Amino acid sequence: MARYDDMVEGFTRRLAKTVSRRSVLRALGGFLVGAAAVPVLPVKRGHAAGGAPDDETSCDYWRYCAMDGFICACCGGTARACPPGTEAAPITWVGTCRNASDGRDYIVSYNDCCGKSSCGRCLCNRNEGDRPLYLPANANDYNWCVGSKSGAPYHCTISRIMGVATK
Amino acid sequence: MSLLRRFGPGLVALALGACAGHPAAEPPLSVARQDYYLHCLGCHGEDGAGLAGQVPDLRTDLARLASAPGGRAYVLRVPGVTQSNLAPDRVADVLNYTVREFGGAEVARRIAPFTAAEVAEARAAPLLEITTTRARVIAGSDAR
Numbered sequence: 001m002a003r004y005d006d007m008v009e010g011f012t013r014r015l016a017k018t019v020s021r022r023s024v025l026r027a028l029g030g031f032l033v034g035a036a037a038v039p040v041l042p043v044k045r046g047h048a049a050g051g052a053p054d055d056e057t058s059c060d061y062w063r064y065c066a067m068d069g070f071i072c073a074c075c076g077g078t079a080r081a082c083p084p085g086t087e088a089a090p091i092t093w094v095g096t097c098r099n100a101s102d103g104r105d106y107i108v109s110y111n112d113c114c115g116k117s118s119c120g121r122c123l124c125n126r127n128e129g130d131r132p133l134y135l136p137a138n139a140n141d142y143n144w145c146v147g148s149k150s151g152a153p154y155h156c157t158i159s160r161i162m163g164v165a166t167k
Numbered sequence: 168m169s170l171l172r173r174f175g176p177g178l179v180a181l182a183l184g185a186c187a188g189h190p191a192a193e194p195p196l197s198v199a200r201q202d203y204y205l206h207c208l209g210c211h212g213e214d215g216a217g218l219a220g221q222v223p224d225l226r227t228d229l230a231r232l233a234s235a236p237g238g239r240a241y242v243l244r245v246p247g248v249t250q251s252n253l254a255p256d257r258v259a260d261v262l263n264y265t266v267r268e269f270g271g272a273e274v275a276r277r278i279a280p281f282t283a284a285e286v287a288e289a290r291a292a293p294l295l296e297i298t299t300t301r302a303r304v305i306a307g308s309d310a311r
Binding site: 090091092093094095096102104107109162163164165166167 | 195198
């Protein structure tokens with residue numbers, strides 16, 4: 001091991017003596033330009049099988065696996081933020097979704113955004129983990145706006161990632 | 168030109184690029200925290216605050232009820248606990264997680280950890296009069 005350490009140290013010292021910082025920056029710049037011109041590696045995007053890649057306005061987006069309502073990203077908000085003029089209901093439905101890009105399951109909280117009439121755009125009806133109403137805590141059909149300060153009008157739904165699920 | 172001088176800059180640039188690497192993967196949640204998120208957070212909230220007048224605040228109500236006369240048995244029989252599809256040991260773990268997370272270390276020291284046996288026994292005797300039982304436990308707590 002010590003001999004290996006000596007070899008690496010010697011090589012590194014020779015490298016430092018013969019290579020200037022300017023030449024390293026020139027080479028780095030060349031790599032960056034080259035990589036921008038030609039895709040070096042295939043890019044795997046996270047999306048449900050056959051669905052839109054990382055598109056927050058698509059029902060096939062992986063984090064919308066139990067989205068039963070209007071996508072807030074189509075309604076002036078984002079995947080994780082309510083549109084202006086609405087507030088996220090404190091009562092929420094929580095489930096898990098698999099991200100195909102890393103093969104991990106994530107805990108997802110679906111908060112209804114409340115206070116304005118229904119958005120009417122990008123309606124999804126995905127129900128992974130949903131259960132019928134006789135298991136109320138596991139049913140995603142409820143209007144969870146009942147718990148909000150602004151009252152019952154449901155506008156759209158966001159999906160917040162709470163963490164990585166454990167097996 | 169020596170090989171080192173010719174290829175050295177590229178070698179260093181590649182090494183720097185390799186060192187940039189990927190951020191460490193986020194670790195998974197603990198089982199108890201995950202069970203809280205999936206079975207309790209929907210109503211009680213990420214911070215345990217609940218909803219004033221509708222959903223108990225775990226930061227204050229849990230410790231108060233669990234340490235009151237008859238309160239431990241009440242906590243073990245609330246609908247969220249008895250209607251959960253988790254196994255008794257997982258229910259006990261998430262109850263203990265809730266006490267520690269929202270009550271703090273001092274509260275956790277005062278309340279004996281819930282056990283799987285207690286959860287199983289409570290499930291055999293579901294609580295139907297929730298509101299009146301809760302009021303009785305709170306009255307008993309206020310009288311101390």
